[in-house]
Amino acid sequence: MIASLTLLLLCQLVGEVVARTLAWPVPGPVLGMIVMLALLALRPAIGQVLPGFGQALDTTGRGLLSHLSLLFVPAGVGIVQRLDVIGAHWLGLSITLVVSTVLTLVATVGTFLVVSRLVGARDEGESHE
Amino acid sequence: MSEPTFALWTYLTRTPLLWLTVTLIAYLAADRISLATRRHPVCNPVLLSVAIVALVLWATGTAYPVYFEGAQFVHFLLGPATVALAIPLWDNRRIVLRSLVPMLAALVVGSLTAIVSAVVIAQAFDLPRTIVLSLAPKSVTAPVAMGITETLGGDPSLTAVLVLITGVIGSVIVTPLMNCLRIRDWRARGFSAGLASHGIGTARAFTVHPLAGTFAGIAMGLNALVTALLLPVALRWLLG
Incomplete structure (x- = not known):
């Protein structure tokens, strides 16, 4: 080890x-x-x-x-230091983060699958179990 | 607090032992809860552990820098863990090489979507410019995101927090979202998790499927690189 x-x-x-x-x-x-x-x-x-x-x-x-x-826990706990900023803008921040994350996930996964199909490496990663 | 208790407390708060142990106990408890709920996305181990530790800090009136003195030993292991991502990557090298084209396409589209959507929505909510700048690299792994924000003139410590929140949001949302879209390709699912929500998304992907974890790790590394290059250009165009 x-x-x-x-x-x-x-x-x-x-x-x-x-x-x-x-x-x-x-x-x-x-x-x-x-x-x-x-x-x-x-x-x-x-x-x-x-x-x-x-x-x-x-x-x-x-x-x-x-x-x-x-x-990631030690860095994550760092949120306690910035509760003031987050509290002051919580609505805008949460909507921005959630919507942007969903859009990013969908855009990434969609592009991956479409291009994968175009180049003919179709469904290769599907359940190996 | 009585005199001897106070002396003991003073001693404990000066060594890394106490906060290192608290971090590990919080994680073990969070991991148990996550296992008990069969890894339900909402019972995210990072989210639960952070909540437990934050409560302990609040209850004991401990400042974050004091906590981090002890917890930094765990934090340090992020570096070697990133290096260790090479192991599953090597094991899956054939499927990774065959997926090179879809990966690169998804990388460019995903990275731009992450930057543009965050900046546009944040501006629609009239968030202050410092916050918009600190928010722009939110999908990138924390050390790189902080470096990017610093060169842009944002607030690196705020970026660190926003990056972590994004990581938790992504790892909570990814499984239900992909199931809802009926996507069963583990490469694509993992890649999007790592791109949108860096290391925390990668940690989630590894608990779901090893192939998803591998692709998440690759996406995290590549997105750090691409965002560092694209963001200054994209911001000039978006913010004028």
Whole structure:
């Protein structure tokens, strides 16, 4: 687990360094994800040097992702600091956020499905179970 | 409070232990409630945990910065968790590569819809300019959204809050909305959840279906990039 966590942090570190050095608008962890993808592509080769690398990484990574909701709690509680602004404009803000989110969801899902059908990759993602 | 109790309280509020533990307990309770309701969208674990912690802070008269001193250890794990998104992405690489064209089309349309609809509706409600600017990147993951707002001259801390509210709204709405539209393609459902409501939508998508979670993660990453590039141009056009 420690080795996997170290690897995740290492990828993030590389990502942060690259993002900051090149002043890219991409967050460091997202670049770190790309570094991790490259490592996963090299998995068979790394596995020969470090046996069990893939398995341990899978367990740690999936563990983190299955509790992704927890990680948003500290930032989410930050709402207590801005209750004044939100209280003063609650109606406009809630309608804006809800309507805009619904429109975004519908526009995104609609475009995805229409284009998917046009290029002929129809219904590929439907229930594999 | 009596003298020894007060001393104990002073000690506890100075270490990260107390607020870290409170965060974890609140989450475990919220997760139980969410499981007990068979992951009903309204019983969103983020929403419930935030409500529980906020109540505890209010009841104990604790300021947010004091709370965050302890909770920052959980917050920090967002970085490694984002890196870990590479694992399901790699496992599903074939289906992801085959969906590249619909993904890119949905990315551009979705990203523009998120920006334009938020700005237009907010202006229709006569919201102050600072709020409109802070609202524009609401569908983007918080660290990037805050950076965007800062360069636009908005209020980054307000953006963080609006981003989180958007995340919760999206993850509550997405399942009933998609069911109502009879959409069963997990790629499309996940992609829209991640695009409209970033990490919180992605967390929701992972609890619904692993393929949906994977596509949500990709959408979150791509939308951060595209919004950072599109937003300054779109705002110049929308706000004049």
